Amino acid sequence: MQIVMINDKIVPIEEIGxxxxxxxxxxxxxxxxxxRSYSGKIFAFDDHLARFERSLDEIQITGVDIQQVRSRVLMxxxxxxxxxxxxxxxxxxxxxxRDHLPDKNARPNFFLTVSELKDNSKLxxxxxxxxxxxxxxxxxxxxxxxxxxxxxxxxxxxxKKGCWEAIFVDDAGLLTEGAGSAFxxxxxxxxxxxxxxxxxxxxxTRKYVIxxxxxxxxxxxxxxxKVGEAAKANELFLAVTTxxxxxxxxxxxxxxxxxxxxxxxxxxxxxxxxxxx
Amino acid sequence: MQIVMINDKIVPIEEIGxxxxxxxxxxxxxxxxxxRSYSGKIFAFDDHLARFERSLDEIQITGVDIQQVRSRVLMxxxxxxxxxxxxxxxxxxxxxxRDHLPDKNARPNFFLTVSELKDNSKLxxxxxxxxxxxxxxxxxxxxxxxxxxxxxxxxxxxxKKGCWEAIFVDDAGLLTEGAGSAFxxxxxxxxxxxxxxxxxxxxxTRKYVIxxxxxxxxxxxxxxxKVGEAAKANELFLAVTTxxxxxxxxxxxxxxxxxxxxxxxxxxxxxxxxxxx
Numbered sequence: 201m202q203i204v205m206i207n208d209k210i211v212p213i214e215e216i217g218x219x220x221x222x223x224x225x226x227x228x229x230x231x232x233x234x235x236r237s238y239s240g241k242i243f244a245f246d247d248h249l250a251r252f253e254r255s256l257d258e259i260q261i262t263g264v265d266i267q268q269v270r271s272r273v274l275m276x277x278x279x280x281x282x283x284x285x286x287x288x289x290x291x292x293x294x295x296x297x298r299d300h301l302p303d304k305n306a307r308p309n310f311f312l313t314v315s316e317l318k319d320n321s322k323l324x325x326x327x328x329x330x331x332x333x334x335x336x337x338x339x340x341x342x343x344x345x346x347x348x349x350x351x352x353x354x355x356x357x358x359x360k361k362g363c364w365e366a367i368f369v370d371d372a373g374l375l376t377e378g379a380g381s382a383f384x385x386x387x388x389x390x391x392x393x394x395x396x397x398x399x400x401x402x403x404x405t406r407k408y409v410i411x412x413x414x415x416x417x418x419x420x421x422x423x424x425x426k427v428g429e430a431a432k433a434n435e436l437f438l439a440v441t442t443x444x445x446x447x448x449x450x451x452x453x454x455x456x457x458x459x460x461x462x463x464x465x466x467x468x469x470x471x472x473x474x475x476x477x
Numbered sequence: 478m479q480i481v482m483i484n485d486k487i488v489p490i491e492e493i494g495x496x497x498x499x500x501x502x503x504x505x506x507x508x509x510x511x512x513r514s515y516s517g518k519i520f521a522f523d524d525h526l527a528r529f530e531r532s533l534d535e536i537q538i539t540g541v542d543i544q545q546v547r548s549r550v551l552m553x554x555x556x557x558x559x560x561x562x563x564x565x566x567x568x569x570x571x572x573x574x575r576d577h578l579p580d581k582n583a584r585p586n587f588f589l590t591v592s593e594l595k596d597n598s599k600l601x602x603x604x605x606x607x608x609x610x611x612x613x614x615x616x617x618x619x620x621x622x623x624x625x626x627x628x629x630x631x632x633x634x635x636x637k638k639g640c641w642e643a644i645f646v647d648d649a650g651l652l653t654e655g656a657g658s659a660f661x662x663x664x665x666x667x668x669x670x671x672x673x674x675x676x677x678x679x680x681x682t683r684k685y686v687i688x689x690x691x692x693x694x695x696x697x698x699x700x701x702x703k704v705g706e707a708a709k710a711n712e713l714f715l716a717v718t719t720x721x722x723x724x725x726x727x728x729x730x731x732x733x734x735x736x737x738x739x740x741x742x743x744x745x746x747x748x749x750x751x752x753x754x
Contacts, residue, residue, distance in 0.1 A: 202557075202590055202591065202592045202593075203553050203556055203557040203589075203590065203591040204588075204589065204590050205549060205552075205553045205566075205587070205588070205589040205590075206587070206588055207586065207587050208549065208587075210552070210553055210556055213590070217496075219494075219496050219497055220496060220588065222502060223629075224501075224502040225499060225501040225502045225507075225567075225569070225588075225623065226567075226623065226625070227505075227623065227625040227626055227628070227629050228502075228504075228505035228623055228624050228625060228626050229625070229626055229629050230502075259626065259629075259630060260630075260633065272482060272485065275482075275487070276480050276482045276487055279480055279487055280479075280480040288575055289482075290502075290503075292502070293629075297592075298565055298590065300625070300628055300629050300632040300656060300657055301629075301632050301633065301636050302629070302633070309484065310482070310483070310484050310485075311481075311482070311483055311497065311502075312480075312481065312482040313479055313480065313481050313482075313490070313575065314479065314480040314482075315479045315480075315574075316479075334616075336615050336616040336617055337615055337616075338613050338614055338615045338624075338626075338627055339611075339613040339614075340613055340627075345626050346502065346503065346504065346505060346626070347505050347615075347624035347625075347626045347627075348503070348504040348505060348506070348577070348624075349504060349505050349506055349536065349615075349622050349623070349624045350615055350617070350624075351504070351577055352500075352504050352506050352536075352570075352577050352578075352579070353536060353537075355577040355578050356537065356578065356579070359578050379577060380577055
């Protein structure tokens, strides 16, 4: 027999639900996605599902029917009825006794939330402040996994500094991406962002930002910015699913240009809207 | 209102328990310990509690009374009544809506299991095979956190190769530690193990192994082994709380010496027993 204690209560293991023995909590052994809808339509649904399927493959979680995931997302989204919704979901490798090696009988657990996105026009109009934080993350940030403690620590640090987001700096002094966003800068009239080889997430919003840049004739170079370059950039911004493009007006305390969203950023925001049909 | 879906079931958020909204599952935002008892007495309890307190501090989980943790462990251990027990516990930053930035009202969640340790004399007599795996982990492996996906992937890989444990190899070709153990080698009559500066866990068992080595006159050098050195070592072994010292008889398919536990390893196992009072 095995004894389990939850907070100050001892319970026989037979009486606790599989949620307490989820490999997600013991190991972060799972992957997730965040989607949003605009006016009742989920944006870039196929891109997110394709990335999710890749994440599952990369950590070898098998037995997931991606079309079932699609149906569940749609079912919950319709039930929630929010025009502008944020949809979060994860799949873990399953529940079982805590052992690094998965139990052969473990079956993936699915969990999803839908919440309403509030109006963010003020945030978009004013822009945000960001701070930097060492990139302590593992070497497979291309996988959207539940191992997010360094992201939490970075975000806690940025909040203490009165900032909205933390931007990771790697050992070479290069800015990789935000704790929960992709990072962009406009330097000498060129749009710069880290290459997908720089141990970053293949951000869906990043992909659409690059398309928008191409559409408006803004040259894109996939090369990480150095900290010093970012502080002196013409414009900086973040790309994140739930808010698409957000201007950065302060970087580690330095105002960016006149500390107001820049013209290229505003043009990209307008161009991005065309993808939202 | 927020909609939650658990597997194929939609539930209003008010009806789900805090265990589904645990920051442990969303982010691996927590730390853990594993203890064992020998013949009814918990081994190195103070060492483990001190390390746990340090892990909590390092990720800034506040409001945990370490003496309360001690009492809970003892209560569950006594209730379980196993002479040779394995005690696992973790504390997460708490439950709340999924946001990297913790909710100010989040209160730490405690979870513990006690299980019976089976006789491992066969394993100790025969030794185990290990394989290597790239060290993909984050840069703060000194913190015993719930971000353990690379350890899971390593152990899955080693199991496929018929091995008992995976040993991490860093970018410089150095062996850091096992996916769930400390790693030691005896090369030219000297006991080698990674320095605590090599981004490894300050293993409690490692500390006692080093004390045992000092006691039997075996010189200790804290310098990581290279893969090539390990394959040709006189002896190799693992140190892990639940099994103290386990000989490695095969390394990436190469037999170590005559593929039987070596003499120094056996002496260390005997010497280690003296710490178990």
